[in-house]
Amino acid sequence: MTNADxxxxxxxxxxxxxxxxxxxxxxxxxxxxxxxxxxxTVDINDVAARGExxxxxxxxxxxxxxxxxxxxxxxxxxxxxxxxxxxxxxLRLLAVPTIGPKRxxxxxxxxxxxSMDELKAALAAGRLATVKGFGPKTLIQMERxxxxxxxxxxxxxxxxxxxxxxxxxxxxxxxxxxxRAEFAGSLRRGCETVGxxxxxxxxxxPEQVVRQFLKLQHVTEVLSATTTKGLVIVDYxxxxxxxxxxxxxxxxxxxxxxxxxxxxREHVAxxxxxxxxxxxxLGETGLTAGGRVIASQTEEEIYAALDLPxxxxxxxxxxxxxxxxxxxxxxxxxxxxxxxxxxxTTASDGRNTVAEMVEAxxxxxxxxxxxxxxSQSSAIAGGLxxxxxxxxxxxxxALAKRTEGIRVWIGTEVDILADGALDYPDELLAQLDFxxxxxxxxxxxxxxxxxRRTLAAIRNPYVNCIAHPTGRLxxxxxxxxxxxxxxxxxxxxxxxxxxxxxxxFRLDLRDEHARxxxxxxxxxxxSTDAHAVDQFDQIQFGVLTARRAWLRRGDVLNTxxxxxxxxxxxxxxxxxx
Numbered sequence: 316m317t318n319a320d321x322x323x324x325x326x327x328x329x330x331x332x333x334x335x336x337x338x339x340x341x342x343x344x345x346x347x348x349x350x351x352x353x354x355x356t357v358d359i360n361d362v363a364a365r366g367e368x369x370x371x372x373x374x375x376x377x378x379x380x381x382x383x384x385x386x387x388x389x390x391x392x393x394x395x396x397x398x399x400x401x402x403x404x405x406l407r408l409l410a411v412p413t414i415g416p417k418r419x420x421x422x423x424x425x426x427x428x429x430s431m432d433e434l435k436a437a438l439a440a441g442r443l444a445t446v447k448g449f450g451p452k453t454l455i456q457m458e459r460x461x462x463x464x465x466x467x468x469x470x471x472x473x474x475x476x477x478x479x480x481x482x483x484x485x486x487x488x489x490x491x492x493x494x495r496a497e498f499a500g501s502l503r504r505g506c507e508t509v510g511x512x513x514x515x516x517x518x519x520x521p522e523q524v525v526r527q528f529l530k531l532q533h534v535t536e537v538l539s540a541t542t543t544k545g546l547v548i549v550d551y552x553x554x555x556x557x558x559x560x561x562x563x564x565x566x567x568x569x570x571x572x573x574x575x576x577x578x579x580r581e582h583v584a585x586x587x588x589x590x591x592x593x594x595x596x597l598g599e600t601g602l603t604a605g606g607r608v609i610a611s612q613t614e615e616e617i618y619a620a621l622d623l624p625x626x627x628x629x630x631x632x633x634x635x636x637x638x639x640x641x642x643x644x645x646x647x648x649x650x651x652x653x654x655x656x657x658x659x660t661t662a663s664d665g666r667n668t669v670a671e672m673v674e675a676x677x678x679x680x681x682x683x684x685x686x687x688x689x690s691q692s693s694a695i696a697g698g699l700x701x702x703x704x705x706x707x708x709x710x711x712x713a714l715a716k717r718t719e720g721i722r723v724w725i726g727t728e729v730d731i732l733a734d735g736a737l738d739y740p741d742e743l744l745a746q747l748d749f750x751x752x753x754x755x756x757x758x759x760x761x762x763x764x765x766x767r768r769t770l771a772a773i774r775n776p777y778v779n780c781i782a783h784p785t786g787r788l789x790x791x792x793x794x795x796x797x798x799x800x801x802x803x804x805x806x807x808x809x810x811x812x813x814x815x816x817x818x819x820f821r822l823d824l825r826d827e828h829a830r831x832x833x834x835x836x837x838x839x840x841x842s843t844d845a846h847a848v849d850q851f852d853q854i855q856f857g858v859l860t861a862r863r864a865w866l867r868r869g870d871v872l873n874t875x876x877x878x879x880x881x882x883x884x885x886x887x888x889x890x891x892x
Contacts, residue, residue: 317796322353324385324394325378327406331397333416334405334423347373352382354634356831357800358762360386402429412460412558413453421448435461452539456546459538470508471557472789473856474819477502479549479557480512483531487561490527492520494566499576505629505859507789507822511546511558513576521563528561564599570613571601581633582626589621629862645867649858651874654683655851656749657728657782657814657842662707663688663697666847669711673723675848683722683877685749686711690729690738693755698730701743708746722877724748728782733757735771737778744777749884751814751842753782754795762796769802773811776891779884780840780872781806783816783823791820799828803835810887812838812872817857818850829864838872838883 329345351373352359362368363386368379385391405419408431414422422428426446428437438458443449480498488496493516497503500513518524521543528545529537536548538558545561564572575583575598583597590597595604601611602620610616615625623637627646630636659665660672667675669686676684688707689698699707708725715723726749730738737744737752744750752772758765772778784802785794806813813832816823821844824832832839841857843850861871868874872883 318352318355318359321359321382321385322349324391325349328394328397330406330416331401334401334420336420348378354827356827404430407431408434411457413456456539470510472819473507473509475555476509476512479551482551483549483559484514486531487514487516487528490524492518493524494518495569497573499573500578503577503628504579504631505863507825511560514559514561515573515576516563517566517569518563524563568600568611570617571611572599574614574617575599577628579632582631585633585637586621627862629859643867647858647861647866647868647871649855651868652841652854654681654873655843656685656840656873657687657751657844658684659688659846660686663699664846669714671848673718673721675851677721679851681721683724685724685726687726687728687751690727692730692738701739726750728753730755731768731772733768735768737772737775741777749779750777751780751782752778754786758786758795762798765795766798766801770805773805773809776888778811779887780812780814782814783821784813785823787823788820789822799831803832803837806837807835812840815839815841815857815860817841817843817853819853819856822856822860826860826863829861829866833864833866833870839866839870840872
């Protein structure tokens with residue numbers, strides 16, 4: 316049973332308790348356990364085996380006992396008891412917009428509705444119109460929310476959300492009278508997936524802006540609208556379909572609204588508690604004391620009034636940001652990145668030539684770029700046989716000699732085979748400038764087997780980086796089972812980097828794993844794994860992930876000069892033998 320499995324069970328217990336109407340403190344205690352387990356960078360099974368469950372934040376003796384029960388039997392008696400009292404189909408109703416545990420309880424207890432089909436039938440028959448708390452607007456949102464769920468796939472990858480938000484945000488900003496437009500929510504925090512997109516804008520004529528917003532080219536459906544809000548469905552082919560929530564606020568309270576709608580819920584709750592300690596209130600319109608506004612126009616003013624530094628959005632997850640006196644001045648930014656060490660071309664499965672990729676890297680102001688084609692076992696990706704790699708190496712080096720303004724290196728993304736051996740012999744790897752190793756097949760093995768093969772690659776003196784270490788594909792493929800603690804320890808010992816693959820399908824290492832790597836002093840490489848010139852832009856998603864992990868400039872290998880990358884490679888090769 317994985318960490319995610321355990322977290323889901325405890326989240327379900329919390330929801331079932333809330334539907335029953337149990338005490339909020341008890342409900343939240345189970346939610347906290349779920350979050351703690353989900354955020355773990357080690358296997359919960361290993362923690363339990365070491366008898367260390369009680370050391371986890373929020374996990375008391377009772378919760379530890381339930382985790383042991385779940386890991387040992389695949390069930391928790393409390394959950395079974397709750398499911399005997401509360402229909403489990405109610406859990407699926409929570410995906411419908413406006414339906415939380417309290418409304419689900421009303422649907423069940425007062426209306427006898429326990430399934431999606433029953434809810435749809437009740438809405439169609441108008442049976443919920445007289446139920447308290449289910450006004451006309453709520454019912455319309457529920458109907459349209461169900462329709463949206465049936466034709467969409469839940470949360471959306473960061474990259475897709477970013478594209479849609481950029482397009483829509485630009486359209487809103489171009490509207491007459493709009494002074495400012497910004498995105499908020501999980502997108503602004505750099506989360507790997509987003510639900511609805513949240514857009515804020517400031518204007519003195521909110522009604523006119525909302526009317527224009529509802530008529531934008533890619534809006535296919537209006538779910539709800541008021542004089543200051545618009546909730547729509549947009550369809551950008553081939554990007555996809557998303558719900559977008561526009562809120563129009565006065566410029567004087569923009570900072571408060573931006574802070575409130577950025578979240579996270581836990582971070583804002585801590586800020587509200589801090590305000591309450593001073594006898595103040597924090598809401599969407601500002602930080603107030605009685606009827607007096609203390610701060611509202613900018614986020615910085617609000618944080619300062621609460622005796623806090625301004626906290627970057629990526630850190631607003633209640634994971635230690637309130638325990639530091641100042642945010643690190645060298646927290647990683649996009650401008651710190653000096654090159655890309657994981658790039659593919661038409662020599663394997665890329666869409667652009669080496670020369671075109673080099674030109675694009677130069678256009679970004681990079682100091683270096685490393686061409687890393689797939690190795691021979693990756694036949695589906697056009698992996699190069701040994702002789703072809705040697706020829707390719709000569710071609711790239713010839714191009715490098717006649718190219719000014721950027722260092723062009725030749726490497727490989729070599730497959731780690733099932734037994735831990737590499738897809739090329741050491742004699743060939745020794746001729747390359749930078750070697751990335753990765754697992755592309757056989758990820759269904761158990762944690763011990765996956766860890767052994769990765770550790771074997773890490774110990775090879777010619778392997779400089781492990782690419783996308785867990786092999787996950789967001790919304791498509793789970794991370795392979797891996798002892799990341801052992802991986803980080805060995806990477807630190809051998810001088811091997813771990814990658815944050817910035818491709819928005821991967822973002823691997825994820826934020827919590829990158830934070831673990833930093834704690835072990837493992838150098839991180841942020842690479843795009845670019846297969847085309849436009850994919851260099853995805854570096855921003857890797858940087859966002861790194862910032863969520865609190866990575867600083869010095870933690871990331873490719874923030875260093877070319878000579879330092881050379882020295883990094885040479886240092887590990889010097890350990891051979």
